[in-house]
Amino acid sequence: MKVILYMAMTVNGMIAGTDDKTNWLTKEEAESYCSIVREAGCLIVGRRTYHILTKQPEFQEFNNAKLIVVSHNDVRLVDPSHAVAHSPQEAVDLLSDFREIIVAGGGILNASFLAANLVDEIFLDIEPVILGAGIPLFKGQSFERDLKFLGQKMISDSEIQLHYEIVKENSYKG
Amino acid sequence: MKVILYMAMTVNGMIAGTDDKTNWLTKEEAESYCSIVREAGCLIVGRRTYHILTKQPEFQEFNNAKLIVVSHNDVRLVDPSHAVAHSPQEAVDLLSDFREIIVAGGGILNASFLAANLVDEIFLDIEPVILGAGIPLFKGQSFERDLKFLGQKMISDSEIQLHYEIVKENSYKG
Numbered sequence: 001m002k003v004i005l006y007m008a009m010t011v012n013g014m015i016a017g018t019d020d021k022t023n024w025l026t027k028e029e030a031e032s033y034c035s036i037v038r039e040a041g042c043l044i045v046g047r048r049t050y051h052i053l054t055k056q057p058e059f060q061e062f063n064n065a066k067l068i069v070v071s072h073n074d075v076r077l078v079d080p081s082h083a084v085a086h087s088p089q090e091a092v093d094l095l096s097d098f099r100e101i102i103v104a105g106g107g108i109l110n111a112s113f114l115a116a117n118l119v120d121e122i123f124l125d126i127e128p129v130i131l132g133a134g135i136p137l138f139k140g141q142s143f144e145r146d147l148k149f150l151g152q153k154m155i156s157d158s159e160i161q162l163h164y165e166i167v168k169e170n171s172y173k174g
Numbered sequence: 175m176k177v178i179l180y181m182a183m184t185v186n187g188m189i190a191g192t193d194d195k196t197n198w199l200t201k202e203e204a205e206s207y208c209s210i211v212r213e214a215g216c217l218i219v220g221r222r223t224y225h226i227l228t229k230q231p232e233f234q235e236f237n238n239a240k241l242i243v244v245s246h247n248d249v250r251l252v253d254p255s256h257a258v259a260h261s262p263q264e265a266v267d268l269l270s271d272f273r274e275i276i277v278a279g280g281g282i283l284n285a286s287f288l289a290a291n292l293v294d295e296i297f298l299d300i301e302p303v304i305l306g307a308g309i310p311l312f313k314g315q316s317f318e319r320d321l322k323f324l325g326q327k328m329i330s331d332s333e334i335q336l337h338y339e340i341v342k343e344n345s346y347k348g
Binding site: 142149157160 | 304311315326336
């Protein structure tokens with residue numbers, strides 16, 4: 001089982017504006033995202049991302065991927081197949097039958113997964129935008145991880161996808 | 175005259191740790207940085223970056239590049255050829271004889287240059303590291319800019335350099 005963080009972000013590491021807006025995302029980016037979720041068959045998101053995501057058109061393209069929401073609080077689920085987990089580890093355990101698990105925001109959830117050493121690989125789609133202020137890729141926790149560069153590809157003529165493995169051992173330098 | 179922002183950063187957009195440390199920078203990265211500064215012959219940095227930079231070994235490799243420090247306060251200059259500017263625009267004006275001007279941190283200075291629409295191109299060297307907390311590429315100002323992807327190249331087997339043009343017109347979407 002492999003846990004993959006998949007996010008689109010601005011060149012300076014913002015995954016959304018302070019108003020949650022991601023209006024700079026392209027059709028190619030949405031297709032890339034839906035395709036990776038469909039292929040994995042499952043997705044883990046935080047509560048706020050869940051409420052935004054399930055209102056987006058691309059949500060219909062997920063082909064009933066199993067969706068887990070990580071939240072300490074109750075969550076109003078839009079589909080009975082979705083489930084709530086109370087921690088990153090619990091979310092991963094709920095999906096232990098899947099070969100790949102996609103983790104996809106927001107910043108607080110991403111940081112929780114990294115801090116708990118639960119992520120194996122990261123795909124980052126770099127959007128040709130700078131947002132001076134916004135929601136960062138990782139929010140609210142202090143940690144350091146070494147990565148191994150696995151590759152890159154263009155997903156459109158302006159968007160590059162970077163692919164890394166998280167180095168699990170000797171990852172602390174301090 | 176072209177103003178180029180050149181920075182190395184973690185995959186999540188941090189240019190240093192909260193302790194100013196950049197111990198994840200490689201020899202290849204230092205060489206790439208020195209080479210671009212030597213080629214331009216000039217460099218603009220903020221006060222804090224100036225004090226850190228002039229103590230680094232790579233500072234000796236700049237071959238007397240003209241160095242401008244942007245600061246509202248007095249700065250103790252380590253070389254009589256260096257100069258202080260009180261704003262990004264004043265720094266650029268001091269270097270108007272140069273074909274290319276390199277701007278290189280820190281986060282507050284970078285944001286001031288972007289917010290003032292003074293940057294033409296950006297080179298970002300993406301280091302295979304995540305820092306949950308640190309000093310972001312752009313700090314302290316809220317702005318949005320569209321970029322045009324110009325290209326990428328590997329500067330080592332783990333570091334990719336992304337190259338963008340700042341789209342100057344119609345850059346506001348709000």
